[in-house]
Amino acid sequence: MRPAEPRPAASSRGGDRGAALPPTVPPLPRRATSGTVPAARQGVQGRPSVVSWQSAERFAERVRARRHIAVRKLAVAGSAVVLVALLGWVALASPLLALRADRVRVEGASELVSSEQLDAATAAYVGVPLTRLDTVALRDRLLEVPGVLDVRVMRDWPHGLVVTVTPRSPVAAVPVDGGFALLDSDGVQLATVAQAPEGLPVVSVPGQDARTLEAVLTVLHALPTELAGQVTAVSASTQDTVALTLADGVTVEWGSAESSALKAAVLATLRADPNLGDASVIDVSAPGMPVVH
DSSP states (O other): OOOOOOOOOOSSTTTOOOOOOOTTTTOOOOOTTTEEEOOSSSSSSTSSOOOOOHHHHHHHHHHHHHHHHHHHHHHHHHHHHHHHHHHHHHHHHHHGGGGOOOGGEEOOOOSSSSSHHHHHHHHHHHHHSSSTTOOEEEHHHHHTTTEEEEEEEEEETEEEEEEEEEOOOEEEEEEETTTTEETTTOOOOOEESSSOTTOOOOEEEEEEEHHHHHHHHHHHSSEEEEEETTEEEESSSSTTOOOEEEETTEEEESSSSHHHHHHHHHHHHHHOOOGGOOOOOESSSSTSSEOHH
């Protein structure tokens, strides 16, 4: 038999009936007060809740970088505005691109187109920057000069202008008080001269009837260059009775202005025929049935 184990000594305190706790058992932990946070809850997944000095430095660096980018964008935008304003001033207001009088070149002027009037029309635009020069308005102004049929205006950078004029050409001389009025194919009076120019046919239309005169001018405009150079005079009592007088004295009864190309071809064929003889009148008013006598 095992010997009986000795029983623990009783507590020294009087009245205690239970056995005393072993001295090795630690005391129970005290409950945390409401004002403190356990160390286990001070961070997430073991990280401290307080930002470290490295994180604060990186954050401050990002703020400085954003501020630097914003300042740089403002500087670029401001420079762009200044550059645009400078370019606008150079193009629209400065004398760097202004039209100079000695750089204006007018081409195509003739005896019937006054170069003085052309120069006066362009002089109003001297000093205006080429970027603001209204070429359409200038062209309209030049078209008002007597004798001008068409105008082309081109800028010649940086200070010049090229004006190309197409003058009207007279096709007939019509007797008027004090001389002869020179008319083009549109019936526009280009000038009045004392004597009919050599090589220009003299037109005789009773009463200066507008429709008859228009028919005569239409016929003259439709004539081939070689035939037109042989015409010395044109007469007509109506728009259907146009007659041409050639340099050799032959009279051509042309009739109306219709089928002028065919009439000219028939006339050329007849004039080239050696059997024509000394005919003084050629009637091509009906080109399908010409008459020579």
